Amino acid sequence: MDPRKHMRTEDGGTIIMKSMEGATHFLVPGILWGLLDAEQMNSPGLIRTLKITGRRGLLCAATGGLYVGAWQLLEKYRMKRDIINEVGSGFVVGAAFTGLMNRSISMGITGGITFATAVVFIDRLISPR
Incomplete structure (x- = not known):
């Protein structure tokens, strides 16, 4: 078995590229969340608004990148695509x-269990199998 064959994911990208793609996809909603949050807090200046927006954007980007990266690693090492990948990456x-x-x-353990449960619930709600 060629180990280079398993370095790529099913649709052609590497794990790092998939993680970056997940981070990019989550960055935009995080920026929008930051803008709405800054508007609700009536932040007085542009600098404060940019700080809030940047923090929320980076938090969402890190969450998306870590989630997709953990998902891809679990899929690579388990060589399966099932609910355990969702639970593990959510945790x-x-x-x-x-x-x-x-x-x-x-x-941390409580948050991991909660996030894993939420991820599975949302995934099953969106795409029932």
Whole structure:
């Protein structure tokens, strides 16, 4: 079995390229979320609005990139496309962000379980199988 064959994903891109694509797709909604959030907070200046917008955009981009990257890694090593990839990548993202923001391992585990559950629920709601 040629190991280079497994370096690419099913539709031709590498795992890093897929992660960058996921981050890019999530950047735009994050920027829009930041603009709406800055408008709701009645932020007085352009600099403050740009800071809020940039933080929200980068947070969403990091979430999307990490989720897609974890999904692709699980798919590559398991060589399957099923619900376990969703649960695993959802847990990784939830645990990473909740654990880092709260600086707590128990909160990270709780956030990972919550995010994994939400990801599976949303995916099943959008595309029932």
